[in-house]
Amino acid sequence: MTRTPTTARSIADLVDAGALPPDAHADAALAQVARDYAIAVTPEVLDLIEGTPANDPIARQFIPTAQETITTAEERVDPIGDDAHAPVKGIVHRYPDRVLLKPLHACPVYCRFCFRREQVGPGGDVLDDAGLDAAMDYIATHPEIWEVIVTGGDPFMLSPRRIARIVNALDALPHVAVIRFHTRVPIADPRRVNDDLIAALRAARAALYVGVHCNHARELTPDARACLARLADAGIPLLSQSVLLRGVNDSVEALEALFRALVSARVRPYYLHHPDLARGTGHFRLSIDEGQALMRALRGRLSGLCQPTYVLDIPGGYGKSPIGPTYADDAGPDGTRAVVDFRGGQHPYPNK
Ligand SMILES: *Cc1c(COP(=O)(O)O)cnc(C)c1O
Ligand code: SF4
Numbered sequence: 315m316t317r318t319p320t321t322a323r324s325i326a327d328l329v330d331a332g333a334l335p336p337d338a339h340a341d342a343a344l345a346q347v348a349r350d351y352a353i354a355v356t357p358e359v360l361d362l363i364e365g366t367p368a369n370d371p372i373a374r375q376f377i378p379t380a381q382e383t384i385t386t387a388e389e390r391v392d393p394i395g396d397d398a399h400a401p402v403k404g405i406v407h408r409y410p411d412r413v414l415l416k417p418l419h420a421c422p423v424y425c426r427f428c429f430r431r432e433q434v435g436p437g438g439d440v441l442d443d444a445g446l447d448a449a450m451d452y453i454a455t456h457p458e459i460w461e462v463i464v465t466g467g468d469p470f471m472l473s474p475r476r477i478a479r480i481v482n483a484l485d486a487l488p489h490v491a492v493i494r495f496h497t498r499v500p501i502a503d504p505r506r507v508n509d510d511l512i513a514a515l516r517a518a519r520a521a522l523y524v525g526v527h528c529n530h531a532r533e534l535t536p537d538a539r540a541c542l543a544r545l546a547d548a549g550i551p552l553l554s555q556s557v558l559l560r561g562v563n564d565s566v567e568a569l570e571a572l573f574r575a576l577v578s579a580r581v582r583p584y585y586l587h588h589p590d591l592a593r594g595t596g597h598f599r600l601s602i603d604e605g606q607a608l609m610r611a612l613r614g615r616l617s618g619l620c621q622p623t624y625v626l627d628i629p630g631g632y633g634k635s636p637i638g639p640t641y642a643d644d645a646g647p648d649g650t651r652a653v654v655d656f657r658g659g660q661h662p663y664p665n666k
Contacts, residue, residue, distance in 0.1 A: 351426075351594070352438075353378055367561075375559070394627040408633055415465070417441045418438070418466050418472060427557060496555065500526050501533045507541045529559060529562055560597065565608075569608060614655075642654075
């Protein structure tokens with residue numbers, strides 16, 4: 315695919331970039347998708363595309379399809395129930411010890427399966443100075459907040475100056491022990507992580523972590539790996555979050571390659587998310603049974619360093635729960651539990 319110098323932000327841009335066929339211009343369903351949901355594909359990601367959303371795991375994540383116009387009865391506008399836990403603008407406080415801080419809703423790319431697809435976009439809400447102050451006030455007046463997860467949108471889309479302002483404000487609150495950024499920038503726009511951005515991430519007191527959203531080994535290009543190395547060399551521990559997606563990474567081979575690539579880039583796999591019930595994303599979903607079978611197949615085959623926790627964000631705002639598989643089966647008649655090894659063998663173990 316020929317490299318385009320700018321981010322593709324429309325059906326027309328994607329046709330120009332060769333990522334959609336010329337007749338996509340006249341496709342009413344795609345026009346509808348473009349009205350309903352944001353589109354952005356960076357030059358780096360366009361370069362990675364080797365096929366169509368039907369057969370290429372990169373195209374499938376970022377190139378809009380008519381399937382997005384199909385919504386099912388169980389899909390929701392707010393799939394993980396953030397709205398019910400937003401005490402002030404830009405804060406989601408669901409768990410006692412930690413909050414999300416969402417300073418903006420822009421992202422470098424817009425993932426077609428995004429769980430916040432109804433909010434994210436280039437015109438989406440940004441916290442202005444007063445809004446950021448109000449969010450910081452909330453954190454300052456809630457001493458039970460031990461960790462702040464800066465997300466969005468993608469917080470690495472902010473200027474280094476604004477990122478430094480957030481880091482310094484949080485670092486000044488003694489009860490905030492951990493600052494965690496969640497971003498897709500190292501994959502989608504790796505050169506954005508320059509010396510200024512890395513300097514902005516320096517907290518004097520709090521521990522600062524970066525979580526990277528990555529779903530396929532091919533996303534870890536030499537540029538992306540160099541970006542992750544800059545962060546790791548700056549002393550920042552790196553975690554990953556991946557979404558289990560049909561047609562992207564729903565095979566043992568794809569997940570194995572992904573987790574090995576992450577660990578070899580010094581990123582510790584943290585969560586494998588079961589896909590959320592966001593509107594127009596049914597073509598990405600698979601069953602919990604399928605997800606558990608994939609996780610079971612990875613156990614033993616892959617180093618423990620390469621094993622994320624498989625989680626579901628429960629619809630309605632109840633938070634994330636690990637959804638197995640479990641390896642300690644129910645009690646037998648003599649009070650023992652059966653522990654399952656990675657080959658499926660069962661071993662009794664006293665339950666006391
Ligand atoms: C996902 C999430 C967190 C972070 O959860 P961890 O399990 O600590 O990664 C915190 N708050 C909210 C509202 C979340 O949705
Ligand atoms: S980067 Fe994250 S928030 Fe942004 S579109 Fe992708 S999944 Fe959604």
